[in-house]
Amino acid sequence: MLVFHQISVLQEHLKQLRNQGMTVGFVPTMGALHQGHISLINQAKAQSDIVVCSIFVNPTQFNNAHDLAVYPRTLEADSQMLDTAGCDILFAPSAEEMYPKLPTMKFDFGALETVMEGAFRPGHFNGVGIVVSKLFHIVQPDKAFFGQKDLQQCAVISCMVNELSFHLELVICPTQREEDGLAMSSRNRNLSPEQRAIAPFLYQALNNAKASLLQDKEVSEVKTELAEFLRNIEGIELEYFEISDFDTLQPFHGTLSQNSGGGKIALCIAAFLGKTRLIDNIII
Ligand code: PAF
Numbered sequence: 001m002l003v004f005h006q007i008s009v010l011q012e013h014l015k016q017l018r019n020q021g022m023t024v025g026f027v028p029t030m031g032a033l034h035q036g037h038i039s040l041i042n043q044a045k046a047q048s049d050i051v052v053c054s055i056f057v058n059p060t061q062f063n064n065a066h067d068l069a070v071y072p073r074t075l076e077a078d079s080q081m082l083d084t085a086g087c088d089i090l091f092a093p094s095a096e097e098m099y100p101k102l103p104t105m106k107f108d109f110g111a112l113e114t115v116m117e118g119a120f121r122p123g124h125f126n127g128v129g130i131v132v133s134k135l136f137h138i139v140q141p142d143k144a145f146f147g148q149k150d151l152q153q154c155a156v157i158s159c160m161v162n163e164l165s166f167h168l169e170l171v172i173c174p175t176q177r178e179e180d181g182l183a184m185s186s187r188n189r190n191l192s193p194e195q196r197a198i199a200p201f202l203y204q205a206l207n208n209a210k211a212s213l214l215q216d217k218e219v220s221e222v223k224t225e226l227a228e229f230l231r232n233i234e235g236i237e238l239e240y241f242e243i244s245d246f247d248t249l250q251p252f253h254g255t256l257s258q259n260s261g262g263g264k265i266a267l268c269i270a271a272f273l274g275k276t277r278l279i280d281n282i283i284i
Contacts, residue, residue, distance in 0.1 A: 001083040003090045007098075007138050010091050014052070014139065022049035026141030026168075028132060031055040032072035032186035033081050036176035040145040041085045043173050052139050053082050054091040056098060061127030066275065072189050091139070103130050109156050115249055116242055116268055117152045117279070125156045132157055133164070141168050149175040149183050151266055151281045155249055175280070177203070183280045194235065195273040201233050206267050206282045209241070213265070213284060216255045219243045230271065239270040239277070246283060256284070 004010035014024060025048030027040045037053075044051040055078055062068035075092060082090055107129035112118070118125050136144065146154050154172050161170055176184045181203035182196075191199060205226050212222045223241055230238045243252045246264035259265065268281040 001079070001087055001090055003079065003092060005091075005093055005097065007093065010089070011138060013089070014050075017050055018140075023142040024048055024139065025051045026135070026139045026144045027051065027053045027087075028135050028144065028146075029053060029055055030057045030071065030186065031078045032074050032189065033078045034176075034184045034186065034188070036147055036149065036184035038081065038085045039176050040147060040173055041082065041087050043171060044143070044145050045086055047143055047171065048141075050088045051086070052089040052091060052141065053087050054093075054135055054139070056091075056093055056131065056135075058098075058127060058131040059095060060099070060103070060130055061124050063121045063123050067277070070190060070275070072186055098131070098134065105130065107160070109159055112152070112155050112159055112249055115152075115244070115251070116240060116270070120239060120270065125153070128153055128156060129160055133160060133166075136161075136166050136168065143169045143171050145171045145173055147175060148172050148283075149185065149280065151268060152249060181207075183278070185278060187276050187278060190276045191273055195276065198233055198235050199273060199278065201230065201236060202269055202271055202278060202280050203282075205229050205241075206269055206280060209243070209267050210282060210284055213243070213256050213267075216257050218255055219251075219253055226269075235273055237272040239272060240268075242266075242268045244268060 025044030027044050029037055041051060041053060057071050057073060059068060079090055107126045109125055113125045158170055180200040182200045208229060209222050209226045212225055226241050227238055230236050244250060244266045245252050246266045252265050265284045266281055270277060270279045
């Protein structure tokens with residue numbers, strides 16, 4: 001695997017590969033890689049000639065200084081995992097390389113970012129938009145691969161790709177889970193053993209809510225049930241649970257039988273376990 005730290009050197013190398021007719025699959029990450037990331041690398045390998053993975057803990061998408069400070073940084077281990085997985089190129093720029101000066105531009109994703117992560121992490125999606133658009137310009141991939149665990153991020157990036165006519169295809173891949181159902185996340189490694197033991201209750205809560213919706217219970221009742229379920233688990237503090245239209249991410253009201261359009265519904269949750277914030281979602 002080749003490792004690049006400088007934008008211009010990476011671009012020159014990718015230009016040569018593209019001139020040879022090779023297609024490029026891109027997996028942007030913030031490192032602390034786990035099998036969820038490796039599943040994205042595998043998808044990228046299956047669908048492209050060359051796989052590029054970026055590792056960059058992007059300061060502009062953190063609205064919480066503590067979260068940025070404790071975000072796990074494990075470049076050496078990540079690099080080995082990527083090499084073993086058959087990734088061709090790792091791009092690991094410094095903050096100075098990516099942001100010689102802090103960007104002044106702002107993204108506005110409208111209603112997509114006034115809910116859930118956007119509402120609780122002001123500025124987060126602006127930072128995501130800036131870094132992902134920069135990375136897309138740098139790598140110019142044919143396809144870019146993202147995990148469905150970050151459902152709202154996928155929606156925001158899809159909006160950006162469409163509205164700014166990025167010449168690439170987004171591939172959204174299923175959430176990878178541990179055996180006990182916990183969604184794989186870089187933040188899981190910040191959990192204490194006690195917190196790790198109760199973390200799968202988030203997935204269980206989502207599945208309970210799904211079962212209630214399928215019994216045609218009202219959204220408001222299902223939300224109350226979920227909040228009550230998690231209130232009984234010491235160590236989990238619910239931040240939000242939303243039942244939303246999958247396409248618009250706007251709140252869904254009523255019961256499933258009243259879902260006349262028959263579109264998909266997303267059940268999305270965010271909760272704190274101590275200082276670690278986890279998110280997850282399932283789709284009906
Ligand atoms: O999902 C992530 O890891 C990050 O938000 C991304 C897309 C790499 C941008 O920094």
